[in-house]
Amino acid sequence: MKLTKRALMTGAAMALGLAATGPALAQDKTKVGFVYVGPVGDGGWTYEHDKGRQAVEEHFGDKVETVFVESVPEGPDSERVMTQMALDGADLIFTTSFGYMDPTINVAKKFPDVKFEHATGYKTADNVSVYSARFYEGRAVQGTIAGHMTESNVIGYIGSYPIPEVIRGINSAYIHAKKVNPDVQFKIVWAFTWFDPAKEADAAKVLIEQGADVILQHTDSTAPQAAAQEAGNVITFGQASDMAEYGPKPRVSSIIDNWAPYYIARTQAVMDGTWTSTNTWDGIGPGMVGIGEISDAVPAEVKAEALALKDALASGEYHAFTGPLKKQDGSDWLAEGETADDGTLAGMNFYVEGIEGDIPQ
Amino acid sequence: MLRLEKRRQPSRAFAWATPVLAVVATMIFGGLLFAALGKDPLVAIRTIFWDPLFGQHAFYYRPQLLVKGGPLILIAIGLSLGFRAGIWNIGAEGQYILGAICGAGVGLAFYPMEGWFIFPLMVIAGALGGLVWAMIPGLLKVKFGTNEILVSLMLVYVAEQLLASVSLGLLKNPQGFGFPGSRNLQQYDSAHNAELIAGTGMHWGVAAAFIAVIFAYILLTRHQLGYHIRLTGEAPRAARFAGVSPTRLVLFCLGISGACAGLAGMFEVSGPAGQVTIDFNTGYGFTAIIVAFLGRLHPVGILLAGLLMALTYIGGEIAQSGLGLPAAAIQMFQGMLLFFLLAVDVLTGYRLRLGGATKEGEAA
Numbered sequence: 104m105k106l107t108k109r110a111l112m113t114g115a116a117m118a119l120g121l122a123a124t125g126p127a128l129a130q131d132k133t134k135v136g137f138v139y140v141g142p143v144g145d146g147g148w149t150y151e152h153d154k155g156r157q158a159v160e161e162h163f164g165d166k167v168e169t170v171f172v173e174s175v176p177e178g179p180d181s182e183r184v185m186t187q188m189a190l191d192g193a194d195l196i197f198t199t200s201f202g203y204m205d206p207t208i209n210v211a212k213k214f215p216d217v218k219f220e221h222a223t224g225y226k227t228a229d230n231v232s233v234y235s236a237r238f239y240e241g242r243a244v245q246g247t248i249a250g251h252m253t254e255s256n257v258i259g260y261i262g263s264y265p266i267p268e269v270i271r272g273i274n275s276a277y278i279h280a281k282k283v284n285p286d287v288q289f290k291i292v293w294a295f296t297w298f299d300p301a302k303e304a305d306a307a308k309v310l311i312e313q314g315a316d317v318i319l320q321h322t323d324s325t326a327p328q329a330a331a332q333e334a335g336n337v338i339t340f341g342q343a344s345d346m347a348e349y350g351p352k353p354r355v356s357s358i359i360d361n362w363a364p365y366y367i368a369r370t371q372a373v374m375d376g377t378w379t380s381t382n383t384w385d386g387i388g389p390g391m392v393g394i395g396e397i398s399d400a401v402p403a404e405v406k407a408e409a410l411a412l413k414d415a416l417a418s419g420e421y422h423a424f425t426g427p428l429k430k431q432d433g434s435d436w437l438a439e440g441e442t443a444d445d446g447t448l449a450g451m452n453f454y455v456e457g458i459e460g461d462i463p464q
Numbered sequence: 465m466l467r468l469e470k471r472r473q474p475s476r477a478f479a480w481a482t483p484v485l486a487v488v489a490t491m492i493f494g495g496l497l498f499a500a501l502g503k504d505p506l507v508a509i510r511t512i513f514w515d516p517l518f519g520q521h522a523f524y525y526r527p528q529l530l531v532k533g534g535p536l537i538l539i540a541i542g543l544s545l546g547f548r549a550g551i552w553n554i555g556a557e558g559q560y561i562l563g564a565i566c567g568a569g570v571g572l573a574f575y576p577m578e579g580w581f582i583f584p585l586m587v588i589a590g591a592l593g594g595l596v597w598a599m600i601p602g603l604l605k606v607k608f609g610t611n612e613i614l615v616s617l618m619l620v621y622v623a624e625q626l627l628a629s630v631s632l633g634l635l636k637n638p639q640g641f642g643f644p645g646s647r648n649l650q651q652y653d654s655a656h657n658a659e660l661i662a663g664t665g666m667h668w669g670v671a672a673a674f675i676a677v678i679f680a681y682i683l684l685t686r687h688q689l690g691y692h693i694r695l696t697g698e699a700p701r702a703a704r705f706a707g708v709s710p711t712r713l714v715l716f717c718l719g720i721s722g723a724c725a726g727l728a729g730m731f732e733v734s735g736p737a738g739q740v741t742i743d744f745n746t747g748y749g750f751t752a753i754i755v756a757f758l759g760r761l762h763p764v765g766i767l768l769a770g771l772l773m774a775l776t777y778i779g780g781e782i783a784q785s786g787l788g789l790p791a792a793a794i795q796m797f798q799g800m801l802l803f804f805l806l807a808v809d810v811l812t813g814y815r816l817r818l819g820g821a822t823k824e825g826e827a828a
Contacts, residue, residue: 450642
């Protein structure tokens, strides 16, 4: 009995080893897996990642096979899904939510020959890269438009989770709204979800009732757009995806995550055998962050100003966090002309001066 | 014409046959659904039910059945005791969260000290956390006659807010660059609920689930308290005459189900999950309600139902990535399972009759 058991275990271990090394030799198609936190039809975050996946299929045609699993909870379930993809012969796996960080690292240890790409995290390994987009650059453009457009001077902001990525967005939007409209005030509601149309709609309604006539969202569904449309006279911005179906009003512009070029480049690197572990954080310049068409609801001069800002961010001549800037508590952060370093931005856990309220702790 | 006729006695044979019938019906209608989505139904059903057990990578999936099924079974066993007595704890999800927070909190309080006593303390804290959370609806019910269904359910949302709060504050990893979430307990040996034998999926939570099955079985068949529970469920008036104290029974049933859910949360956070995070809870507490009923509130039935449920989750994921089935189709498939169980359940108490009414039928 003992012997059989041991034999079984050895067999399992061998199979695991084989599966880990097998794919590169056994097949000529490169298999790319995607793990999604939401449904592919969310119209936002996951929708755009899936568009990236489709772009990979289109670009490489028969040379590539893609697979995906949607609505995967963060935690042990995601670890199992990744393992399963690796066992089934995936050569490259994109894990597209922050909460997949530790599971990705765990699975990557077991499959040293499979390449992993984790979105928005900070832990890398020999076979794990991280990638994210400088969404805050897009927020600067949004903030500029929002500051000009608001008549009540109250701008509502639907936050998902109080993590650095979201706080960066709030700060960037606030700084640029304030720049064009010193009377502007931000009201922030935390939804504690990335995707929950009912909660997001409620958050939008609360903000509108509190006088907000501009709604910015860092959640993934189109529910806030619908709520704004219903309320009338409120403008919104598409998040993660263009959400053009709500244009020209309430949706006046958007931040679009464009993962396709990155996914194609990384797949190519795996095919060529040139893939290495990297840390990518791209913005408007390289095209990872796109600004959706600014609609006619926005006056021409505001549109021109927003586009000029977009170009300056793209070329790198202007940084979205340029001093003088103070923290919320009044202490100095950046001196005149100084720009924020990536380390501070990556771990940002404070509001800039002028934003009211506390970051939930 | 088809008619339903009430049985004098619930059919024992059907009580056992309905879960099997429900699974078969789910396979048939699920197969039709998959066919409508343009997939080969036989391949889809095989992928979901066969591949995790006997497919190429079964060596990996079989242990995962235990990992996924363990918490479901442990929670469902606790719930089933109350359900049998007509005490409805719907808030196991919240008690699961509290167990995880308390268990992990105790472990993290000792960080980075190593010691054999840390893990047992975490187990106790986890059970207590769940128990105390379940005592809120319990005490409110016995003192003020509130509805335990509503109160326990509402406390799930409170627990979720508490979870978000500790993930962002009290238990946040100081070395986590400001990101929410606690330290990873998998990297803290004294607090890590590791596999007892590597590669088997067997961790303390799974062991606890098996122990709970045995205890529940003995309690219900051999112990007076188990008799009281069954009696209260089947004939509440008779139970009162027999001297069963409803107050004690409510507190016991809610307490034990809360403690079981708390334990499940604690074993999960210190083992497979590793971290307290905002999204730590993934619905085990609610799915366990389905498992409890699928298992006919019987300990052995729950054991099998928990494993079956785990199978549909794992097989469903394989079907998603392997066959490109949408997640919603898999969820519908799981929903069908409960639907058919409840639908077929009618056969336990009623019998199908063809043709005109008999005298007996008219009387019924």
